[in-house]
Amino acid sequence: MVPLAAVHLTATAPPMIKSAVHRSRKGHGKPHYRNHLTTIRSASSNSSSSASMEERTGGLCLDRREMSNLQSSWPEPIVRVQTLSESGINSIPERYIKPPSDRPGKQISLPVPGATNIPMIDLMGVEGKAEEEAAVGEACREWGFFQVVNHGVSPELMRAAREGWRQFFHLPMEAKQPYANSPCTYEGYGSRLGVEKGAVLDWSDYFFLHYLPPSLRDEAKWPALPPHFRELIGEYSKQVVELGGRVMKVMSRNLGLQEDRLQRAFGGHDIGACLRVNYYPKCPQPDLTFGVSPHSDPGGLTLLLPDENVPGLQVRRGDSWITVEPIPDAFIINIGDQMEFVSNGIYKSIEHRVIVNSNKERVSLAYFYNPKSDIPIKPVDELVTEERAALYPTMTFDEYRLYIRTKGPRGKSQVDSLKSTK
Ligand SMILES: O=C(O)CCC(=O)C(=O)O
Numbered sequence: 280m281v282p283l284a285a286v287h288l289t290a291t292a293p294p295m296i297k298s299a300v301h302r303s304r305k306g307h308g309k310p311h312y313r314n315h316l317t318t319i320r321s322a323s324s325n326s327s328s329s330a331s332m333e334e335r336t337g338g339l340c341l342d343r344r345e346m347s348n349l350q351s352s353w354p355e356p357i358v359r360v361q362t363l364s365e366s367g368i369n370s371i372p373e374r375y376i377k378p379p380s381d382r383p384g385k386q387i388s389l390p391v392p393g394a395t396n397i398p399m400i401d402l403m404g405v406e407g408k409a410e411e412e413a414a415v416g417e418a419c420r421e422w423g424f425f426q427v428v429n430h431g432v433s434p435e436l437m438r439a440a441r442e443g444w445r446q447f448f449h450l451p452m453e454a455k456q457p458y459a460n461s462p463c464t465y466e467g468y469g470s471r472l473g474v475e476k477g478a479v480l481d482w483s484d485y486f487f488l489h490y491l492p493p494s495l496r497d498e499a500k501w502p503a504l505p506p507h508f509r510e511l512i513g514e515y516s517k518q519v520v521e522l523g524g525r526v527m528k529v530m531s532r533n534l535g536l537q538e539d540r541l542q543r544a545f546g547g548h549d550i551g552a553c554l555r556v557n558y559y560p561k562c563p564q565p566d567l568t569f570g571v572s573p574h575s576d577p578g579g580l581t582l583l584l585p586d587e588n589v590p591g592l593q594v595r596r597g598d599s600w601i602t603v604e605p606i607p608d609a610f611i612i613n614i615g616d617q618m619e620f621v622s623n624g625i626y627k628s629i630e631h632r633v634i635v636n637s638n639k640e641r642v643s644l645a646y647f648y649n650p651k652s653d654i655p656i657k658p659v660d661e662l663v664t665e666e667r668a669a670l671y672p673t674m675t676f677d678e679y680r681l682y683i684r685t686k687g688p689r690g691k692s693q694v695d696s697l698k699s700t701k
Contacts, residue, residue, distance in 0.1 A: 416533030423629030546651025
């Protein structure tokens with residue numbers, strides 16, 4: 280990656296991107312498992328057939344080595360959802376229509392008296408203060424989701440990143456097509472997830488890129504437009520990954536662990552980090568489809584920058600779905616499946632989904648902070664006791680992704696199927 284100090288910003292860079300990069304540089308007992316691991320490992324030999332929902336949600340981030348045996352082209356011609364939306368259709372094509380039992384339905388329900396939103400945490404007042412940090416722990420245990428403000432990432436950079444991506448999606452199709460992705464790595468500009476022929480699709484386009492490990496980072500695959508956007512993506516990625524590391528410490532302390540314990544369980548400095556930018560065009564029949572279907576994130580943590588003005592993310596709460604009201608300049612953070620595993624089920628990876636609407640497009644940036652993909656991931660020893668045996672088997676993130684790809688997850692079924700029955 281080009282060091283930021285070496286980046287020369289010219290007068291052609293849009294002012295928002297230029298100033299955002301400049302300013303941020305200035306510094307701111309042996310349990311029984313329902314599915315045995317051997318099943319998962321054997322899955323790897325015949326896993327090339329169909330991709331799963333998790334691939335569709337971007338959390339998979341399979342690297343080039345893993346994906347090299349996979350299908351190299353999509354099973355059907357790619358149709359950009361944006362193109363469909365802009366064509367002026369009044370009804371959506373059949374392949375975006377979910378079965379009646381899987382449609383958005385009732386959109387907001389508040390099962391908890393007084394609860395109108397996921398918890399909000401002010402990180403400025405929290406770090407290092409046990410009592411305040413407990414709020415983070417409670418959110419991770421009870422909700423699996425929370426919003427953070429005063430998180431240390433420059434708000435100007437956040438806004439510039441979101442607007443830069445919006446500009447990218449508004450470029451003419453011929454400027455975006457060179458970034459078109461394939462199911463081998465998913466890197467680049469995409470409009471479908473999964474390679475199952477005839478699958479019902481979600482109403483979104485996306486852009487997917489790797490930031491960590493550095494060996495997977497290929498800036499030539501990042502958008503070159505708008506001007507200087509690559510530098511901005513690099514700086515944004517750096518700050519969001521730093522935030523992820525700080526949140527990991529708070530979460531670790533809150534579990535009664537040494538503050539670097541969760542990070543070590545994830546592989547120390549060798550973690551993975553990848554970005555999926557979601558673009559949800561206006562949809563003439565939003566009650567029949569989803570922007571992203573219900574899923575839990577397979578990785579460690581997700582740091583989501585939502586569209587400030589357009590709600591869409593819904594989080595499962597019991598039998599209902601709560602629509603998250605975005606707080607200006609906040610990140611929405613959620614627990615992924617790997618964090619649920621290492622915390623031995625204390626922190627919860629919660630199902631979520633995205634609804635679309637007929638009046639406004641929506642853009643969101645989901646950063647996936649993942650463990651190193653080839654190390655054993657298991658509940659940390661300190662959280663395994665006689666009273667609470669290890670709830671999950673040991674497996675690498677790579678194996679988990681293969682498992683998901685083979686089984687075809689629905690909602691949280693992959694996590695639940697691995698859970699100890701004792
Ligand atoms: O767009 C959103 O608000 C959430 C997106 C999401 O869940 C995902 O990308 O996995």
